[in-house]
Amino acid sequence: MTRSTAAGAGVRRGRPPRGASQLSRDAIVDATLEVVDADGVAGVSMRSVARVLGVDAKSLYNHVDGKDGLLDAVAEHLLGGVSIPPATGDIRVDLPAIADAFRERALLHPEAAPLVLTRRLASFEGLAPVEALLGMLRSAGCSTGESVHLVRFLVASLIGTLLREVQAGPTLGISDQDGIAARQRTLEDSGLPHVIEAAPRLARFDRDAEYRYTVQAATALVLDRVRASRA
Amino acid sequence: MTRSTAAGAGVRRGRPPRGASQLSRDAIVDATLEVVDADGVAGVSMRSVARVLGVDAKSLYNHVDGKDGLLDAVAEHLLGGVSIPPATGDIRVDLPAIADAFRERALLHPEAAPLVLTRRLASFEGLAPVEALLGMLRSAGCSTGESVHLVRFLVASLIGTLLREVQAGPTLGISDQDGIAARQRTLEDSGLPHVIEAAPRLARFDRDAEYRYTVQAATALVLDRVRASRA
DNA sequence: ACCTGAACACCGTTCAAGT
DNA sequence: ACCTGAACACCGTTCAAGT
Numbered sequence: 001m002t003r004s005t006a007a008g009a010g011v012r013r014g015r016p017p018r019g020a021s022q023l024s025r026d027a028i029v030d031a032t033l034e035v036v037d038a039d040g041v042a043g044v045s046m047r048s049v050a051r052v053l054g055v056d057a058k059s060l061y062n063h064v065d066g067k068d069g070l071l072d073a074v075a076e077h078l079l080g081g082v083s084i085p086p087a088t089g090d091i092r093v094d095l096p097a098i099a100d101a102f103r104e105r106a107l108l109h110p111e112a113a114p115l116v117l118t119r120r121l122a123s124f125e126g127l128a129p130v131e132a133l134l135g136m137l138r139s140a141g142c143s144t145g146e147s148v149h150l151v152r153f154l155v156a157s158l159i160g161t162l163l164r165e166v167q168a169g170p171t172l173g174i175s176d177q178d179g180i181a182a183r184q185r186t187l188e189d190s191g192l193p194h195v196i197e198a199a200p201r202l203a204r205f206d207r208d209a210e211y212r213y214t215v216q217a218a219t220a221l222v223l224d225r226v227r228a229s230r231a
Numbered sequence: 232m233t234r235s236t237a238a239g240a241g242v243r244r245g246r247p248p249r250g251a252s253q254l255s256r257d258a259i260v261d262a263t264l265e266v267v268d269a270d271g272v273a274g275v276s277m278r279s280v281a282r283v284l285g286v287d288a289k290s291l292y293n294h295v296d297g298k299d300g301l302l303d304a305v306a307e308h309l310l311g312g313v314s315i316p317p318a319t320g321d322i323r324v325d326l327p328a329i330a331d332a333f334r335e336r337a338l339l340h341p342e343a344a345p346l347v348l349t350r351r352l353a354s355f356e357g358l359a360p361v362e363a364l365l366g367m368l369r370s371a372g373c374s375t376g377e378s379v380h381l382v383r384f385l386v387a388s389l390i391g392t393l394l395r396e397v398q399a400g401p402t403l404g405i406s407d408q409d410g411i412a413a414r415q416r417t418l419e420d421s422g423l424p425h426v427i428e429a430a431p432r433l434a435r436f437d438r439d440a441e442y443r444y445t446v447q448a449a450t451a452l453v454l455d456r457v458r459a460s461r462a
Numbered sequence: 463a464c465c466t467g468a469a470c471a472c473c474g475t476t477c478a479a480g481t
Numbered sequence: 482a483c484c485t486g487a488a489c490a491c492c493g494t495t496c497a498a499g500t
Contacts, residue, residue, distance in 0.1 A: 046493065059465055118349060127421055134425035148432045149444045160391030190358055194365035201379045213380045221452045277474060290484055
């Protein structure tokens with residue numbers, strides 16, 4: 001049913017062989033993503049993942065460090081797959097390209113996005129975007145120190161934006177016309193003057209438009225910072 | 232042992248009366264925060280919270296909508312307590328003041344911060360900061376549309392930053408000298424030239440300094456946006 | 463080297479009964 | 482109106498045994 005079209009960059013494509021004892025870390029991660037796509041992160045249990053593989057839950061412990069390790073592995077698998085196009089030297093092109101690559105990968109399995117965005121922020125699987133951002137800033141003339149600060153700011157902003165994008169998915173968005181109306185009414189009942197004034201706009205949420213605004217604002221900020229660094 | 236000094240703004244102070252049937256939504260939220268402070272969000276279960284109150288776990292269902300509703304209530308309780316100082320009319324003062332108020336409240340119970348920052352991003356308990364930000368931007372001359380976009384960007388950036396601040400708490404930070412060294416070594420082993428160059432700076436993380444950088448960058452961005460809006 | 467049966471100490475939640 | 486006993490269908494994880 002959920003037959004996701006784009007699987008990882010892995011070798012094996014379809015669902016892993018059931019019943020056969022073909023267990024491997026990769027197969028387990030794939031099976032977990034199958035569960036996540038179907039039932040969300042909350043649906044992941046050692047037992048539910050094992051069921052997909054036609055195997056006993058305890059067998060997973062031979063390949064993965066408990067449930068926590070399993071979820072880490074999933075986050076790492078997704079983060080590790082970020083592939084960034086070569087730099088052009090123009091920040092107005094390269095910054096959006098890096099952000100897009102990260103976003104695309106993080107939203108590959110929307111239900112898994114919170115995992116990718118909140119777990120392992122300190123991990124080293126997600127270093128590709130950091131390397132690209134650092135390279136961009138350094139060759140634009142920023143100091144190493146300024147570059148590191150700026151990279152952290154950019155990553156944090158992007159993560160915050162994507163986290164809301166994912167959360168807003170079902171609840172807000174254009175899809176749910178009644179939800180928007182109800183939401184607007186709640187906002188208007190808040191008694192806060194500026195919230196009331198902005199209620200029609202606060203009630204709706206266009207994911208792509210919000211993302212583009214974030215990237216554009218971030219780009220402007222970086223350009224400003226680079227200009228200041230040069231002076 | 233964990234005797235947190237600053238409790239909420241609630242009326243009752245100490246631990247709720249044990250054994251007595253004094254159950255109430257507020258008492259349950261307080262008890263949950265006690266568990267969170269001691270054992271983290273992962274330590275929260277209907278049974279562990281009930282144990283703090285000297286009550287059967289099932290009794291909680293009379294006041295709270297399951298475990299999910301309980302965690303929502305905790306997030307709302309914390310978010311609802313944000314109190315923002317009156318505006319001065321100077322963005323360079325007011326924006327940091329709003330951010331500080333939000334941060335202070337979100338980090339009141341550090342272990343509960345992920346709850347506050349990720350749950351209920353669409354909630355209406357956290358409207359006070361939104362109202363303050365909208366007011367600031369509108370009276371600075373931004374259109375309603377631009378103000379809404381900007382508020383979303385600012386909130387997302389702040390949430391992303393605070394989320395990392397909380398995550399970085401135990402692992403990075405100044406505290407763990409060996410951790411920093413190990414982390415630096417890993418970065419240097421990545422093979423990524425700019426990551427290697429920046430490794431000493433990437434390895435350490437000063438929470439307050441990073442937060443200040445975020446607020447300052449955000450302030451600069453807003454000032455720039457306001458200037459553009461006027462022209 | 464890897465899989466599993468037995469086992470343990472947990473979970474969230476419903477519902478009918480009690481007071 | 483609110484609390485609980487009995488009950489159900491789950492959890493994660495260990496360990497000793499099997500192959």
